[in-house]
Amino acid sequence: MASPTSVPGVRPTVAVLDYGSGNVHSAVRAVERAGATVELTDDADTVLNADGLLVPGVGAFSAVMEALAASGGTRWIGRRVAGGRPVLGICVGHQVLFDEGVEHGVRTEGMGEWPGLVEELQADVLPHMGWNTVRPPEDTVLFRGVEDERFYFVHSYGVLRWQFDQSISAMKPPQVTWAHHGTDFVAAVENGPLSATQFHPEKSGDAGLQLLANWLGSL
Template sequence: MAAPRVTVLDYGSGNVRSAVRALERVGADVTLSARAEDVMEAEGLLVPGVGAFAAVMAALNDVGAVRHIGRRIAGNRPVLGICVGHQVFFDEGVEHGVRTPGLGEWPGTVELLPAPIVPHMGWNTVDAPEDTRLFAGIEDERFYFVHSYAVQRWDFEVLQPRMTPPLVTWSEHGAPFVAGVENGPLSAVQFHPEKSGDAGAQLLENWLGTL
């Protein structure tokens, strides 16, 4: 059986090499690229992200990735976002009073966590929904987070009777926040699976199983 072909989007994010290695360890054939053909033709696309929301959105626009990501989702082609690559799929991010539009796939605003200590750095548990595929077998495990901002409210309106609402996974640091979303071809997690040991490897393997 051929290894699933995954492109890790290369737009200047700092954690791409570790993401590539983590995917290779669980059996993916990985390409690190921002070329349109690599982004569109891969069976799976991973969107990494570290740093500021606005900087990530600017970099995605600079390499023309926003349009290609949208085309993949519209064509039911699997995409996985991690860390800020998770955050950009929401409506907007607010940092230091500056609002930056996101990709708008999900409603919500990425805001500073109301915690005594930020960033939220280290291992934490998650509360995954019953029907999860992404967290199957690892619902009770801990994952590695490094972030100061998160989506703390989820208000998704089901517009059509046959529409399946997204599955939302939560965690908590100062307040509950969205730690993961599974929504048809689009999935994303706030933590770093590539830094989350065996649990993170299993999550990536679970995602590969959906390709």
């Protein structure tokens, strides 16, 4: 596994946002194994001052957005991104970064960090559950060394169309990783301080740990 920090003996600090989502303890353990000092927290100062913030998410888009807003999480994520402070979203924590989600005909506004719609996958079998390959871009940081590995997915919804208009931004375009289940969907995005994965790196064995170590190395 690659070293997560260039300073010998120094472990980056990561806050795992505690806003009522499930699956947080496996995420905490995985990030610790990848090389960070981790705190599960809903404290604003800790969230804002950690080297990295991890935002987990399971369940419905609308429920996650409601819980994030109620806890102050959406505001803290926005402040970190605006200040160039790294954030990593996982699963529904990835989905809510887009403009909106549609589940069972109900539209819910997302955080709008990236344009796009989270909708039901066009596949014969749902949920998409299990291991799958991904197609990262050549200049990826997150997938360095694990470009050809498989990652663990559990979801029925995703972003099927990438809608980023580079003509309105002078910044480097986001790096988009794709996967396929019935149709192509966005499996991950790397966009400066803001990264996110549709799959669960904390459930993806050695490949997931390497991806988390790569993220820590970017902090």
